[in-house]
Amino acid sequence: ITAWNDPAIAAENPGVTLPELDIIPVNRSDESGTTENFTEWLAAAANGAWPHEASGDWPLSGGQSGAQTQGMIDTVSSAEGTIGYADASRAGDLGTVAVGVGDAFVPYSAEAAAAVVDASPAAEGASDKQLTIELDRATTAAGAYPVVLISYSIACSVYDNQQDADNVKGFLTYVASEAGQQRAADPTVAGSAPISGELRTAVEAAIASISAS
Incomplete structure (x- = not known):
């Protein structure tokens, strides 16, 4: 598949007029945790179509690339038909992909x-x-x-004094709170996806167990 209007892509997008454009994959040129994260998903979800192991280095050579996240975004933005990968918080006005999950495509x-x-x-x-x-x-x-x-927050379960334990518990309680998660979701802060209420309940219980010796 080398063009966006390939019949295989059209079959997955009924009713959509696809452009007659070459597909131009763009990868990170530097070693990257984002690349490792993306290739880990490819290795697990591609049903053998992706033969490479997860790695921070893109395993293929000869394509378009950009250094660091900004270089990736700039390269994808500079031409038509490109597709790359980056943190969602940095995607800006670029379109994002719905990925196949079971029998559905999830945006x-x-x-x-x-x-x-x-x-x-x-x-x-x-x-x-x-x-x-x-x-x-x-x-x-x-x-x-x-x-x-x-991403994880790491703390000790027991501190030498109550003040330290209280300070850590107060900080982590805010981080896990709905307000803290919404703050972290701001692209100018971290651009992370807030945790669910179910996970927050488990996190709050873990925080409550922090104590002083």
Whole structure:
């Protein structure tokens, strides 16, 4: 498939007039966690069509590329027919892709990003205080968008004095709160997708368990 109006693409987009343009893939030219995240999803969800392992270095050579996120955005924006990958918070006016999940195509949204976290199992070694997730990149959960990256806040479970414990609990309580999550969702702050209410309940319980010796 080398053109946007290829019959295989048209079959997945009934009723849509597709442009007669070459597909121009754009990748990061530098080693990148975004590239590793994207290729991890490709390796898990492409049913063998992507033969490469997840890596921070793009495994193919000879295509269009850009250094760092801004270089990627600039390269994608500079021509017609391009497609690349970047943090959603940096996409700006560029279109975003609905990805195949089960029998449906799920567009990106903060809610869909939170949904894949809720639909994924706990990672090995996780507990009620260590809320680590093994992202299910090949999920078929309705409304889940599996091309995401999870960031964690890390704290001690026990502090030497009550003041330190209270300060950490206060900070993390705000971070996990609806107000804190909405603040972090601001593209000028972090551009992250807010956690779900279900996950917030588990996070708040873990925070409440922090104590002083």
